[in-house]
Amino acid sequence: MGVQLGPLILKKVVSLRDLEGKFLAVDASSVLHQFLSIVRCPDGTPLMDSHGNITSSLVGLFYRSSRLIFEYGIPMAFVFDGKRPEIKFSWLSEEERKERNERREKTVREWKEAKARGDLAKAFSKAVTTGKLDRQIVSDAKRLLDLMGVPFVQAPSEAEAQAAHMASMGDAWASNSGDYDSLLFGTPRMARYVSVAGKYRNVWLPSKPEIIELQKFLKALDITREQLIDLAILIGTDYNRGIKGIGPKKALFLVKKFGTIENMPAPISSQFSGSLAKIREAFLKPSVTDSYNIEQGSIDEEGIIEFLCGERDFSKDKVLNAIKRIRKADLRGQQSILKWSNGVS
Incomplete structure (x- = not known):
């Protein structure tokens, strides 16, 4: 959910090219939720393989995130949530929890009704809020990142807190999340709207990334x-x-x-x-760890094909074309990572 600081935020709109060589500690759940929301069929149905496994997040990671890392030269480490703090949402009453569940069920029902009557625009607009992360989706995401050679970090608790810690320690240029909680956790700099932009199936998304500098923001608010x-x-x-x-x-x-x-x-x-x-x-x-490795690994091309095509029913031609694109652009990505490692920001 995150804290609603929008009206106060001091932000700088940038281009993806401005982020070349800037290492991002990415809140994985935020990005996966974005992919689950928008990477869907025209009627709002999430992408799935023949066994019913949701693949929307894998499509986003493989085709979108790989472009950011290898073509735009934006090095990343994805940070995954650990144990939820006991205090989180502990203040919700049973009635409020019930109401939340009922609202979600109502949205799912409205999506199915719109889909049944052929109102695809309405169906898609309802479906974007129904995505939900589960263990299989998270496990698949980690497996794909590993095969792509993209580092990921397992946080002991909140991923946003861990990403903020990594940025504070100088191991990342910024934390990347959709929520402003990162600022409360003390990230010196946060990036928003990096993974998605433009228009997708009639849903408008922010066109450019935003950068928020904590100290400048605090100074502006005094x-x-x-x-x-x-x-x-x-x-x-x-x-x-x-x-x-x-x-x-x-x-x-x-x-x-x-x-x-x-x-x-x-x-x-x-x-x-x-x-x-x-x-x-x-x-x-917050509970964070200093035990993490953010070095980029090598791309396991055969492993990617086996996983995405052999197990998750991806088109082999499309996967091979993407791998060729990654291989071609990999030098740029490696150079950007080298720039960051040498302290060039």
């Missing part, structure tokens, strides 16, 4: 990172319920006027009694 976290808490995060009637601009006003939530009027501060320290700690001291 607050600290700790105050940004308090601002987010007022709005609502994955770790707490926000206060009704308080949006980003009002939260910023309150933080700048009172400094911290504890100093705010009782009707506000009392709503977080006993939980503030735990919520703040979840962002300031």
Whole structure:
């Protein structure tokens, strides 16, 4: 879900070429969700093999991400979520959980109804919100990345926190995610809209990537990172319920006027009694690891063909053409990785 900071964000729109040689620590679940949403049949049905395994995310990784890495020369490491923090969504009541499930079921029902009456545009627009990651999709993604020689990191907990940590340590130029939580986790720089752009089956997507610099953002707001976290808490995060009637601009006003939530009027501060320290700690001291390898490996062409064509029913001609394209562009990708390794950013 992520915190809604949109109206406050200070961003710089760039081109993919601007990211050449810039190593990205990618929130894998964010990217896979994007592929699951848009890489579908015209009626919204996700791509699948003959055994019912969803392959939309594999299509996105193999054909889209490979272009970014090898043709645009943007080195990446994909970071996968580990154990969910106990605090995450713990504030939802059983009734709210039930309502969420009912909304999803309603969307699925509306998608199927639109598909049945031949309204493909409506069907696709409904289907894009029904994608859900499961163990098989994640396992397949890791397997393909390994065969492509693209590094991935298993986070102990939140992938966004791990990616932010890698950027903070200088092992990545930026963390790449669709959520602004990365800023709360302390990434010095985050990139958005790198994996998808343009128009796909009548669904408009952001046309260019965006870069957000944490320190420039904080300076523009005239607050600290700790105050940004308090601002987010007022709005609502994955770790707490926000206060009704308080949006980003009002939260910023309150933080700048009172400094911290504890100093705010009782009707506000009392709503977080006993939980503030735990919520703040979840962002300031998340569970991360320094045990990871982000060196790019070699491409296993035979392994890719066996997996994608032999097991997941991909077109062999298309896979071979993509491999040729990757092989041709691989030198550019290797040069970009070398530039990053030598400290050129």
